[in-house]
């Protein structure tokens with residue numbers, strides 16, 4: 001147990017070091033003034049940018065991958081669940097608690113964040129369970145196309161609902177963690193917010209791994225994903241198991257929604273589409289069905305996106321993301337950590 | 346009520362009709378299994394043996410007819426509830442969870458039981474199948490075919506079933522392993538578990554079973570004691586490779 005933990009940590013640190021080196025190379029390549037100090041501080045700043053962006057994609061990508069893993073559905077509505085999560089967080093922090101900006105007192109900040117996560121995540125989890133119950137479960141044995149189209153439909157419903165009932169215009173969200181509170185490293189001044197986002201994302205991932213890997217319900221989820229009938233023969237109620245999967249995936253999407261608002265400071269009913277698309281790409285990149293792969297993919301997307309900015313091609317960020325996806329899929333059709341269909345059987 | 350064998354009836358199928366969508370697989374199966382018995386289901390490919398087991402374990406519900414287990418109508422009870430009721434099913438093709446470890450596969454078998462009971466059952470299973478003991482940490486999918494079959498049977502035993510359904514447990518095993526599996530089946534039965542056994546290997550099945558049924562295209566064609574079936578000319582021709 002401890003050895004596995006240490007190994008995982010070592011691999012994670014190694015990955016981050018590689019990411020940092022790549023970022024450094026990219027900054028060096030793009031910079032006109034190639035003073036080592038300047039490059040180091042710029043690379044450090046961009047590295048933390050990538051961690052924060054990647055942290056959000058990780059939280060979303062995991063939901064895609066879990067749902068695909070258990071019912072082989074690409075849940076197109078997942079990005080919009082994130083969007084709803086962002087709005088719920090906005091309502092709680094702004095409308096109910098009355099915050100418009102940063103909270104200076106660290107204890108108070110911690111309390112407010114705790115409230116945000118503890119309310120938003122279960123609420124969004126329930127939304128996910130509801131979507132599964134009413135939109136997907138009735139189609140469980142229908143041909144593949146039916147639930148897929150339904151997922152697109154659910155996506156539109158969530159979109160239109162927020163657009164019509166809440167607002168169609170962009171909404172400024174309270175950035176509870178001040179962007180001015182920063183720390184210095186390698187000459188770069190990094191907002192604590194970025195570190196918080198990455199740590200929240202990592203922490204939730206670790207909790208998920210523990211749950212899926214070590215608990216009875218987690219085992220039931222993995223069994224159901226591999227062989228639904230056999231799982232039933234073990235006494236597993238697959239309806240419950242699938243509902244739990246949706247609950248967890250959507251709760252993580254809720255967390256992503258909170259973090260999105262804190263990071264970008266502005267939300268709109270359309271954000272789900274873009275976040276969803278990139279996170280879905282992350283899930284495919286890492287190997288759909290594999291949660292660790294989704295985390296790896298999410299982090300990579302964050303790095304690619306920031307790299308696009310670094311090399312002066314911010315408008316090409318989507319194209320670059322997909323170019324990398326295509327290259328990876330050509331070499332490994334089932335994604336970086338994916339198992340091929342033959343192995344799955 | 347008693348079976349032809351004189352023991353108390355545990356499982357009864359009454360004129361069971363079952364379909365896969367529009368395809369009819371069972372056309373009125375009537376049979377019973379007595380407590381403590383080993384009953385075997387014989388029949389050629391596509392006769393409906395697997396389907397019969399599925400209607401018992403709840404993976405498939407009869408469109409008409411009735412399945413009764415220990416006096417209770419279970420025709421419409423979902424599979425996951427029947428495990429707790431006492432029915433274990435080692436399905437056709439083993440269906441072990443290949444990406445779960447051997448231990449996790451066995452833990453899944455004990456899904457409906459509490460933790461303290463599990464320890465005891467685990468001991469019992471690894472005593473029956475010592476090979477599994479050495480491989481508890483290995484992924485299920487990396488076991489050999491024979492080991493996977495042991496795991497499938499062991500996993501079904503982990504729920505402490507009173508009725509164990511075995512679908513072709515000897516398929517694809519070497520002759521020595523086939524012998525082993527059949528002696529284990531006898532042992533499980535001697536420990537008090539009733540067994541409904543589907544087999545291609547009719548000769549072997551009839552040596553361990555008390556009674557048997559022969560299915561043909563979804564109907565019971567013949568039923569007799571194991572000795573009676575083994576002596577039956579039609580059975581010998583069709584399943585024991587004599588002409």
Ligand SMILES: Nc1ncnc2c1ncn2[C@@H]1O[C@H](COP(=O)(O)OP(=O)(O)OP(=O)(O)O)[C@@H](O)[C@H]1O
Pocket residue numbers: 365368369370388389390391392393394395396397437
């Ligand atoms: N999932 C399914 N969908 C449609 N038809 C099926 C399905 N499973 C079985 N059948 C049909 O039902 C009939 C009975 O099949 P079943 O699997 O019960 O046969 P079996 O006696 O177990 O054969 P085998 O010895 O080959 O395992 C066959 O005609 C088969 O084609």
Ligand SMILES: [Mg+2]
Pocket residue numbers: 394395396437512
């Ligand atoms: Mg069969």
